Amino acid sequence: MARYPCPICGDLVNEELMYLHFERERWLVRRILEKHPEWVESDGACPKCIEAFRTMDSEGKHEE
Ligand SMILES: [Zn+2]
Incomplete structure (x- = not known):
């Protein structure tokens, strides 16, 4: 599984976790x-x- 650095804290995280919440949580964006x-x-x-x-x-x- 691809891992990417979080643009906010720099931690490496799994690609699919990066976008998990955004579609339902526009206020969080x-x-x-x-x-x-x-x-x-x-x-x-x-x-x-x-x-x-x-x-x-x-x-x-x-x-x-
Ligand atoms: Zn982060």
Whole structure:
């Protein structure tokens, strides 16, 4: 199986894991773009980064 470096953290991850969540989680794509404007969805991201962005709002900055 092909492995690619995650464009966000640089970890090598399996190709099919890179894109696992994006089709159902457009809000997550937008959130990643807020922090990484140069990132594009087709670059993918590893499960660790996806999880970090998914949980960000529950313990991160306050939105008013
Ligand atoms: Zn990553």
